[in-house]
Amino acid sequence: MLKRERHDFIMRQINLHNRVLTSDLVQLLNVSEDTIRRDLQELVDEGLLFKVHGGALSKSYHSSFDDSTVYARDSKIIIAKKATNLIKDGMVVLIGGGTTILEFVKQLPQGISATFFTISPLVAVELAKYNNVEVILIGGLFSKNSQVTYGGHVISQLSEIKADLCLMGTSALHPEGGLTDTDWEINQLKKAMLACSKKSAVLCISEKLDITLRLKVCPIESISYLVTELDNKHESLADYQSKEVNIL
Amino acid sequence: MLKRERHDFIMRQINLHNRVLTSDLVQLLNVSEDTIRRDLQELVDEGLLFKVHGGALSKSYHSSFDDSTVYARDSKIIIAKKATNLIKDGMVVLIGGGTTILEFVKQLPQGISATFFTISPLVAVELAKYNNVEVILIGGLFSKNSQVTYGGHVISQLSEIKADLCLMGTSALHPEGGLTDTDWEINQLKKAMLACSKKSAVLCISEKLDITLRLKVCPIESISYLVTELDNKHESLADYQSKEVNIL
DNA sequence: CACAAAAACGCAAAAACACGCAAAATTTAA
């Protein structure tokens, strides 16, 4: 087996399991420990993974471990500030959950006057700090992972709402793949949210661009506004340009 | 499991529950106590947590510990600990909002297994930290003052629930006046909550005893359990004794 | 004060690692 093939194999394992053990690789690839160690070191040098005693971890795993809140916080604030321009007085806004959305809410101007429907308790609490904002929390089963309400009850209530704008965070975005997700319930939720809103805005830090996950929410064209921390002329956004999508 | 992964796991637990027990980690991670202690020590060296006898606390939790913005926090913890005994495995519990209730949720034992309906987003978030707890958030208009959902939509959903126990905080309690309140919406809410529960428990710090407010929720006899920070033989509780009310 | 639980300390075994070196494999060049 060629060195390149081994490297590919290791990266597949990393992407699949977020980690590899040196000992496992020795058995699977039938080479000596030293070879594996050298392979891992080379992949580290290329910045593709993170080495620890006993094996290696995926780079993303590492970054999310270290301190996720501080990690991408600056980017999220930039995104949030851009996105606040989308909210006009008197609007009815449907808003999701997640750290980016929460940061967005914190960046809203004090005097804002609008009606917000949300599935996120934390977002509701934060929105309640604005005097002229009406907050309606959509109730249902509460998800431990994503910290939002979900399930049939939520979907059914969403179907009764007609919002001017839907604001949501992203798991992954891809020029062809569109908006995708890994969790079935969240996927259903996002679909329902998009369905009841005239326009939609997606807040997305650049590192979640060009990734496709298993479950599709909608194609790129269904998104009205894409907000990233990058300049809207940035090359990595070129593929997302279309007459439907407005890049902020 | 890799050391790095253990550290990650521990930090996740810390961020989730604000504390970890060494003994719990030993079981969960299936390693010796010494290893856990060393892990904790290393995380302390990195300034990620705060070590105490029996486990460790979150750094932020510790700093927010002494700035007791929560009024009468000590009393509320005592009340909360007493009240946890009311929750049995498999129960369906309807739970309100407020600082006392929030403290109660934080004091619940780790392994608790029950279903909670709540009108408080903050309580929902806190409850979601327990693995075997199912949380249903009752949605509706969100009140800026009391940080709970309220209004017709909430009342109507409450009417569809049948809970084993209803847990709520108090504005005021009086031997003759019963449970009273100042806010019309909250009053309606509490009535509805009591109506759909077999039993009810009221958490009440002693300084809210012997007070009557404008709007009546229910008479003392409608309350199954009264939980205060005082000893249940304390003289100021004498007037609340009745065959219906159980004083903890 | 006594008792049990938790922590600290030193120690030793096992596992993982780093480094140099030489054999083997691969590539390059004549």
Place this chain on the structure above:
DNA sequence: TTAAATTTTGCGTGTTTTTGCGTTTTTGTG
């Protein structure tokens, strides 16, 4: 095609890291 150059690989050796165990010390509790 062959020989030289280069890369890759495996092995031996010594070092470091990690972990669990026994013992002693500290801590919390009644």
